[in-house]
Amino acid sequence: MVVSASPPAARADPPPAPRARSRALRGAGLLCAAGVLVLVMLLSIWVGSKGIPFASTWSVLWHNDGSADAVIIHDQRIPRTLLGALVGAALGLAGAVMQALTRNPLADPGLLGVNNGASAAVVSAIAFAGVSGVLGYVWFAFLGAAIASVVVYLLGTAGRAGATPDRLVMSGAALTAVLQAYIGAVLLIDPDTFNQFRFWNVGSLSGRRGDVLLQVSPFIAVGIVLALLLARPLNVLALGEQTGKALGAHIGRTRVLGAIAVTLLCGASTAAIGPIAFIGLAVPQAVRILVGPDQRWVLPYSMVLSPVLLIGADVLGRILNPPEELQVGIVTAFLGAPVFIALCRRRKLARL
Template identity: 70%
Template sequence: MSITALAPPETAEEGTARQRAARARRRTLRLFGLLAAAAALGVVVVLSVAVGAREIPFTTAWSLLWRHDGSDAAVIVHDYRIPRTLLGVLVGVSLGLAGALMQALTRNPLADPGLLGVNMGASTGVVAAIAFLGLSTVTGYVWCALLGAAAASVLVYLLGSAGPGAATPERLVLAGAAMTAVLFSFNTAVLLLNPRAFDRFRFWNIGSLAGRYTDVLLPVLPFAAAGTLLALALMRPLNALAMGDQLGRALGARVGLVRGLGVGAVVLLCGAATAAAGPIGFVGLAVPHVARFVAGPDQRWVLPYSMLLAPVLLLGSDVAGRALAAPGELQVGIVTAFLGAPVFIALCRRRRVAAP
């Protein structure tokens, strides 16, 4: 007879204690992971300030972070690179949270912030600003892009909730696809008939942090901050929603309210990011998958991980674009597309993700 067979059976108290210890270990590992993500963000922030078309020694850039001595290097660091870096953090946080929210609300792991027509609505606002209002500055584009994103998302939600029943994830996705197709056709028609508007629009449409300074950061900051607070307030209800609408209601979640507030947070976050930097793809798609791989499906961890890892990816791509193409630079939208396309293909090939 084996020694294992002679061992006394585990009591209920011992089993509960083991489960508590396992939960404590998982919580500790997740906290260390968050600290590691925050440290990585700090590293890419410093690199973003130190690396650029104008070569500035790292020690000089580091010292200029804390003082402005009036030199050319200090002007570059304080007037150009620091605002650009702060905007990159804001855009990254917004896209990461918006992507995690979209995937949680639609229960679709391939969803991204453009699924509700937010990106296309922002693009339509910029097209209208250029073609009909004659605006030519990024600051002017920001407000029109925000209005376009908000209007498109409201229309998508109204279409998705029209008729019998509530605004289910499937209906929202279909409404978003229809709205995106309509707005894309409108934008194409306007730009083809107005070559000057096309020339101005294509620079915004690439997705870039270049040329976006404090005058762009400040207008979008309140919208991004409001969206971030709203998203973090929905962490616990989103866990109930992930089990389905009926079970979510049984657990006490107000499904319609949670979904409506979630859509509002996506509008604020993605609208602010797209208005400031243009449409940047794959950040909101790929980062939540990394967050779930590290922290599991609990939205109380997925959202904080996403808001830290997304700016790491975005600023890292921006630094890579500046370093690889020096003395010029590659727009961050091109770099994230280059990095994100293989991730998207891999996700589509995974049977358990791609299957309905």
């Protein structure tokens, strides 16, 4: 008896590739985040201590007629908003890169001593060089941030073991403690220095005009490009040193370039508006919960969503106690801390 072979089952059409669908969703989400950023920037240009109707704001935004409203918008609010967007993007990227370099989801740019290096340089400039004003602080703050990052890296790479995330973290913590002690000593000895330093140290976008934006934008632009180019190497670094080396990755070069990017981004941002807390810590953590650990998405999302938080906090600070303003550094601390605690309580910290 011959048994005829059953005809092969017809193949079903393959479903759409999950990877392609995921990329499309993430891309659409990034576009939505960019749209939210544009709306927040427009809100920042419209809202202020002096009430200007939205129609008038929109009109003078595109046509500077020289009126009092136009002067306020073009000379104060637009530079302030653009600086907030640039600094927010820089802080978000710096935090994401720092967390990827150290493989520590609780790391932030202050971990390398960048903020304290900038603060120590500003204190020294005020106390010993008689420097005053934001434009005078910028270069000292940036130089201090760069020196602190170099010192941390040299300490972290000393010895046969070379640079490791743990060594970099410990070196940054040690230098931070030393710099904080130095800053406290100078401020206690010189009350005049304390009076000047405290206005910069609280973190503020108020009073920052176009000249500050022009000074720091080249450094931030280079840092942004460098950070985005490191997305793939940071993905490999997340697999561990041995696996990364087996895949042909240059671990040491990635860490050096990452440290340079963090220094440029966080150093220039801190120099421009003072230390800002929680932006570089909370936003990348929230982004990883949304899009996963792939740095090719974490970095651009952090770059777009961090300015939303910073500019939104600045707008909120203008309307909470009119006509006075709450500094953006205070508002971000109040907003960022509860949000970050909620993220930690809701689920485990997103893995890198």
